[in-house]
Amino acid sequence: MVIVSGRTAAEVRGSAFAVVAGVVEAASLAGLLVAGPLVDAFDPRLLVAAAGGAGTLAALACLALVRRETPAAPPPSIRCRRG
DSSP, rough: OHHHHHOGGGGGGHHHHHHHHHHHHHHHHHHHHHHHHHHHHHHHHHHHHHHHHHHHHHHHHHHHHHHHSSOOOOOOOOOOOOO
């Protein structure tokens, strides 16, 4: 979420968080639907190792994308008025 916050403009930040949350929820549901039959067919230790490998590959692929993008400009600072 920190990456989303730092790389999106303030006007669309809420929409960006909503999209990320939707993708995470959809992936969670898909994972449950796929995992059920796989647990019946394979050793769970093998499945955990395969999921770890797939997660590592996905993180490395996303890291390349994140490093290529430039961060959004920081919001203007808010000044205190004393008076």
